[in-house]
Amino acid sequence: MTSNAPPSGQTDYVTLVSCDGFEFKVQRSSAEIAEAIRRMLDPRTGFYEAIHNRCEFSDITGLVLEKVVEYLYYNEKNKDAKEVPDMEIPPEMTLEVLMAADFLNV
Amino acid sequence: MAVEVPGEIAMADVPSSPPAAVTVTAESVPALPSRKRTRHQPSARFNLTSSDDAPLFSSDDFNDASVDNYAPGRSKRQFLGPWWQHSSQTVPDDAPQPQPRGFGRNLDSGIFMGSDDTVSSEDSATSLPLPLDLRCAPRHYMSVTLSEPELRAVELIRYCLERGEERVDLSNYGIQSLSNGLLEPLHQLIKHPRHAGTDLPGPESYEVLVPALQLFLSGNSLRSIPREVWNFQSLTVLSLRNNELTELPPSIGRLHNLVELNVSGNRLRWLPWELLRLYGKNGKLRRLTTLPNPFVQGLKFTGTLQTIRQWHFPSTSDGLRDVLQSLQEDLASSTQDSAEAIQTAWLLKLHNLISAEVFREHISTSLPSEIPHLLRSIPSIRKEQPLLIAATPLSYFAFDGSPLPGFSPPSVTPENVELVPASLTLDMKQPPSHHPSSRAPSLLELTLRTLTTSSNFSNSVTLSTLRSYLPRTTSPAIIRTINLAFEVQENGGRNCSVCKRAYAIPRAEWIEYWHFVPDGAAKAASGEMFVPHLRRVCSFGCAKEGRGAEDVEVGER
Incomplete structure (x- = not known):
């Protein structure tokens, strides 16, 4: 598959790209927990992201996006759990993660 | 010799x-x-x-x-300089002439101060520079300037501390806001023993000296209660009468020694659900005064409840049976969904619950044939257990605390709306399908928890410093949620009513109408028949759990 040819249909994994070029390959079901990513990847919209299964975030750094991805899997993992442990967020990152969470509606 | x-x-x-x-x-x-x-x-x-x-x-x-x-x-003989310069006459004239050393002693040796006649040492021992009041004042309110009523409050609190006075009466002081530091010294209150003579203590002198604190804050203009009040575990009487409170924080549920609570004459629309912990068998609350307050109502009162605004409860089992029968007849004859029908249905449910309570008690303790004669009085049943009558449908919130489309949560009810309809069947409205009903907190919630907990440990994490770190383009939603999280923290935090975890942003809320008259009076005003209690949960998953059973157990922490 070359980069010019758009992939046909949806893949199981999508790529999230940070502003400094880090790429995260994330399971689609987990990524779609974030409201904003779900809308970006909705095939009915015909967005670039939906066609290429690739979301680029120009405001989120790699460090923060890693935390976001960690959260997406944490949420997926604890979907049916009764006792959900808190996910650790380093205090120095909280404000950036807060902005990212607001941006991604998660 | x-x-x-x-x-x-x-x-x-x-x-x-x-x-x-x-x-x-x-x-x-x-x-x-x-x-x-x-x-x-x-x-x-x-x-x-x-x-x-x-x-x-x-x-x-x-x-x-x-x-x-x-x-x-x-x-x-005194010598100056090295030894080779020494001769009998080589001491220079300009050298300081050594004073002849008398055989004296340093009088102020420090050990026997005051044993000699010197006065200088006595002076320094008695007159310390600070006036006594300043040295006693806790550091918390030394730095802030206090208003006149607050200074009087400080005076009273100090008086109570000195006298071991359990009754702290700050009513009608004209206080507009109370700081935490002002009330904090009350933690140190120690009750004085009743008998302080020189005789041997009799058996009546052996009593618990843990104070049963009574705090009266009535008749002030308080808009919020300082967090410190909810930390007084020994508080037995709390009067917040005639203030300007709009909401009681859930932390009030921590006051599990509370016997008497008066919140009348405020602007409360509902009570916190956590207050239920203090009612009935689980708590010690024996007197609760809630009226008047602009509470939301679950139904529109008609008939005698509208005009006389009072309801008389039967005191015997026969009376209860008659009331049940007449209510059933009324319900059958009234048109469906009319105001009368709704009111009759609510009353019928209340009396059914009371009779179920009465009979459950007796079936377990005595033979069925004895039941009619051995019934306990109905007022005592009403006194012991709060009864859940009705609840509003659930309202769900998005991750940032804004209501999801299609829901109108009770907490945003405008002031002029009194009626927040509830249903007896406790039905629920499902959240939109694409919101999974999991118990996992949102990422925003997690970061807010981190922020507020780190503000506990470090003084540098405050609301104002955080605001200065945020860029100017920050969306107002973020600022609103941060403000909310810190406000919740300031009020002592809140815990999910289902899973008991601390949270900042509720994801669902509803109002439950409970019947509870602590003194079990034979008659009740219509306003206190069904008192609204606002219940909040931290996640969609918890919302589902909380509505599962109809007889919701009053949670204990």
Whole structure:
């Protein structure tokens, strides 16, 4: 598959790209927990992201996006759990993660 | 012989002091005539009550003990410079002339302060620079300027602390806001024992000295209650009457020794659900005064409840049976969904619950044939257990605390709306399908928890510093949620009513109408028949759990 040819249909994994070029390959079901990513990847919209299964975030750094991805899997993992442990967020990152969470509606 | 005579003299003069050994030496050893003089010269300055013996031998513990010291008018030879410059006449004239060293003592040795006549040391011991009031004041309110009513409140609190007074009456002080630091000293209150005489304590004197604190804050203009109040575990009476409170924080559920609570005359629309913990068998609350308050109502009262605004409860089982029967007839005859029908249905449910409570009690303890005769009084049932009558449908919130489309949560009910309809069947409205009903907190919630908990540990994480870190383009939603999280923190935090975890942003809420009259009076005003309690949960998953069973157990922490 070359980069010019758009992939046909949806893949199981999508790529999230940070502003400094880090790429995260994330399971689609987990990524779609974030409201904003779900809308970006909705095939009915015909967005670039939906066609290429690739979301680029120009405001989120790699460090923060890693935390976001960690959260997406944490949420997926604890979907049916009764006792959900808190996910650790380093205090120095909280404000950036807060902005990212607001941006991604998660 | 020579020793005995001066000893007698000394005994006669100053009985407490030891025999003046010096005098003995001076008289018995005439070879040292200087000895007498050295002794007598200082004795004018420091009296014989000093417990230190005067030096007797040259080997006594003195720095420069030498026979030279005992000769009057002679000083020790002093040398300056290295030894090779020394000759008898080489001391230069401009060199500082050494003062002849007398045989004196430093009077202010620090050990026997006040035993001599010196006054300077006594001065420094008694007059400390700070006035007493300032030294006693806790550091919390030393730095802030207090208003006149607050200063009077500080005065009263200090008075109560000193007297061991359990009743802290701050009513009608005109206080507009109370700081945490102002009330904090009350934690140290110790009840004084009732019997403080010199007789032996009788058996009645052995009592618990943990204070049963009574705090009266009525008649002020308080808009919020300082967090510190919810930390007074020993609080038994709390009066918040006639203030301007719009909401009671859930932390009030922590006051599990509370016996009497008065919240009348405020602007409360509902009570926190956590207050239920203090009712009934789980708590100690025996008096609860809620009216008047602009509570939301689950139904529109009609008939006698509208005009007389009172409802009389039957006091016997026969009376209860009659009321049940007449209510059933009324329900059958009234048109469906009319105001009368709704009211009758609510009353019917209330009386059904009461009778179920009565009979459950008796089926377990006695034979079925005895039930009609052994029924306990109905008021005591109503006193012991709060009864859940109705609840509003659930309202869900998005991750940032804004209501999801299609829901109108009760907490945003406008002030002029009194009716928030509830249903007896406790049905629920499902959240939109694409919101999974999991218990995992949102990422925003997680970061807010981190923020507020780190503000507990570090003084540098405050609302204002956080605001300064945020860029100007920050969306107002973020600022609103941060403000909310810190406000919740300031009020003592809140815990999910289902999973008991601390949270900042509720994801669902509803109002439950409970019937509870703590004193079990035979009649109840219509306003206190069904009191609204706002219940909040931290996640969609918890919302599902909380509505599962109809008889919701009142959670204990």
